[in-house]
Amino acid sequence: MVEPALADRPTATPEVTFADYGERARAVLAPDVWDYVSGGGGAEVTLAANRVALDRVAVLPRVLRGRDTVDTGARLLGQSYALPVGVAPMAYQRLVHPDGEAGLAAAARAAGVPYVASTLSSTPIEQITATGAPVWFQLYWLRDRTLVRDLLDRVVAAGCRALVVTVDVPVLGRRPRDLRNAFRLPADVVAANLPNGRDTLAHAGVPGVSAIAAHTDASFDSALRWADLAWLRQHVDLPLVVKGVLDPRDAIEAVRIGADAVVVSNHGGRQLDGAPASVTMLPEVVDAVGDGCQVLLDSGIRGGSDVLRALALGAAGVLVGRPLLWALAVGGRQGAQDALALLAAEVRDALTLAGCADPTAAAGLRTLGTG
Template sequence: MADGELPDNPARPVAVDVAGWPPSLADFAEPARSAVPPEVWDFINGGSGTETTLTANRTALDRVAVLPRVLTGVDRPRTEASLLDRPQAMPVAVAPMAYQRLVHPDGEPALAAAAGAAGVPYVASTLSSTPIEEVAAAGDQVWFQLYWLRDRGMVADLLDRAQAAGCSALMVTVDVPVLGRRLRDVRNGFALPPHVTTANLPGGRDDLAHQGTPGVSAVPSGAVFAPALGWADLEWLRGRTPLPLLVKGVLDPRDAVRAAEIGVDAVVVSNHGGRQLDGAPATATVLPEVVAAVGNGCEVLLDSGVRGGVDVLRALALGAAGVLVGRPMLWALAAGGRAGAEAALALLAAELRDALALTGCADPAEARHLRTMTGS
């Protein structure tokens, strides 16, 4: 699709009445905090180490100022865009997040259904608490996120299951050679409750995640992750699936270029929401370098720290094709199940529409031509 060209058949979101819900996506945090146990709140919101990178993600986005254009004659901006050459209601996907039944009994199917109603992709995690087949049946555009496992046979099985379930893209996470040390979970001795399991893995593979020990985090145990994932594995994966392939967890432009050369369809600039290397750069800081490095080699998406429509606009102005939104969608799920998630996505669309109007942009493609400034 040419730059500035809109999708021929954009996804049509279901109309949602947001009356009675928080006034912005970020405002779902407080009702969510009241809805879950303190240790679950720490698990979904905490970062690694001293949470320097977690904090930096927000700070960096807040430092991005967008220069509005005026007298553009724009009346009613459109939020529709294209991701992976498929029309979307807005340039947003719901990020992969583990164990969603921790925050609401309806878990992943509810959030997948909300994303489908909003006309945006939902990314189902390997560490989902609901099998991929049920998640894909509940959603519309469901992408599958893959953690690389020590057993390649299990990897192949997950790929086959995702494709058979109708997943429309594959996202492999590459920034977890080992698990970041998440001190909130360590202090809480956090473990999964009995009703929450790693539903996509064979029985017994997540037993350690249920064994709470004071001063030790059991979740996720990491026992099945392969620490030595390499470029040859990514090449194998590219040859193994016909689905569009995204690589999540890229920060260095050199890695983005190599991924594009292998034939990935998109790289996701992500520091795992500040949950892996504490001291990694904020994603908004490195995004422009990654975009410049890959050129037209593949799409670039931004993850980590997105909290509203202005953040989507900032990412577009910095060169991204779109964003992944994570924690706020867990907040909305915790606060109100599927209805809460639908309201949150409707608010995000409204915030993006306002941001486009205020910068004189008719659509997200025009927002990618806005200039930005970075300051205090």
């Protein structure tokens, strides 16, 4: 795999849609990296369903509401942010641009939104929090609980504001694009938060094998249980978010163990192919948890209208993933900052056009369509 030299990349200018960033990112990224970022599990049925389901949700706007201004601010996990939006956890961001996680976190700081740092970041958590961004840490449960404890100690010491536990990856989903490409990490991109981040499994090119999947499956504990999350709740004094919930029964269990929020997510269509679109399950999860915790949505968010759809269906906010990687690929930190500014403008427009004074008002809108 050879990444295009920075000099070969077009000069970054702000785009007018996330799709524009996607087109430019595809042009500058090596094909196997583009496939890794954009691909999904299996036949990519769920990947496609996320977008189709969001497009089916129509929001019924209100008119003549007498609003001169719109406040886009939101409270997530007890903290105030400029938007009802966070940057979703995404692994190995230095694959797409040398600025990597530090660049995207700095862009999140400028936008006033939380940045969720992945366990599989290619930049150490300490360097990410040093940007001054409000950082939540996404935890994958490792086979060695001593390593989990050590990592949690680092997370707390680094000043992370929340712990986000991803629960839908007992093993990495089978991703045919990565298998065809025998995808592997280049030597200069590592799992910087793990002691075995330079494990040869992640960097070995074997025909028909995803090196990232081999490394992940060797590192993660597939036997994670609710009791482990209850242990976390007792031992880590940070807001706890359970990410990867689709079944309302699991959302209820998350509330029972003391979660502060759940993220309705199918991992961007990258895990169980044939699982429902995240937005399809959002209303049922919202109803199931009631006032027990906040509900966030990810998977398929591509603009301000999607944020409005999620809010109208009861979410407190959304996490945005791939489009921000596209923007990072195109223009590094500045590209990501421009993309988040674009999203802020779209959210403001969507709320204004829907007759909402702020994100909480969107919960009173009617929606049509099943998602």
